[in-house]
Amino acid sequence: MTKTAMPGFSPCNNATLRRAARKLSRFYDDVIAPSGLKGTQYGLLYQIYVGSEPAMGTIAEEMVMDLSALGHTLKPLIRDGYIEAFADKDDRRIKRVRLTTQGLAKLEEATKLWSTAQQRFEDMVGRQRAADLRAMLDEVAELDYEVPPAAPSS
Amino acid sequence: MTKTAMPGFSPCNNATLRRAARKLSRFYDDVIAPSGLKGTQYGLLYQIYVGSEPAMGTIAEEMVMDLSALGHTLKPLIRDGYIEAFADKDDRRIKRVRLTTQGLAKLEEATKLWSTAQQRFEDMVGRQRAADLRAMLDEVAELDYEVPPAAPSS
DNA sequence: CACAGATAGTGGTATATGCCACTAATTGGA
């Protein structure tokens, strides 16, 4: 292996993406912090808000998140009274969630903070470039990767 | 608040970035899995490899990662014998790390797998677009956000 | 030299996320 001096950070798309995510998350987290929410939690509340009492599986799919991970992440929000869960009327396997009154208030409070973070970020990179970046990232999140089986012999 | 139908996933740059990171990480993780490493661990081994017995603080800075987070992440790799730590000769506060023989072998093994993931990803989005994306993400990771103090009165 | 202040890491705690094994509920046949 050769130790080549790299332009930028690393040629690895994954490492680069994660690195940027760490940095940007910290920024949004810092700005949203006064509300008591983390950026991820804000996003989750928002996603639940825009959905119509979405099922957990639906949210997981939209957020490209593992279902069990979503369950774990939801817990603090339920514990703090921002979200409530209930079984679907027709299919009791399905668990739906909605914001509580308190959750909606918290979302509105956090949205004000979020706006300043969003604004500041877009002021720095440019509104259009931010939109382009999001489009590219949406695409990455939607790709159909098909991991090749290790032994496709069978 | 108005529930507007959004193009793409969410207008939030942070949520979009994290979502893409989840998806891409799972892909790289899956491909690298046969080596027993996670994508993040691979990236860390690589970073240590290209550095010259880097100090933890240096790695944390390069990876835009919290120092304590790095410490936690390093533990399994040390436990498994891929990395070893030692105190800097001149400043005993500084802890440096290097790959063990085993760690180097593992890095080489994982690099073969990583290449297929990297290749497949770039085949899907295009080599140039991937490079553009990385450049944009590098920029995001390097931005100087300056969170405004809540009470800038002083 | 002594000490206040700055630096580098550690450990604890909490959220973020994923995989796996398992349970509950539903559904599609035979």
Add this chain to the structure above:
DNA sequence: TCCAATTAGTGGCATATACCACTATCTGTG
């Protein structure tokens, strides 16, 4: 109708990551 296969979530466990409080070192200055 009844059971095998499928679907939706849960709980346990492990890594990823952050912040905070604390310890161990250095360093600059009187």
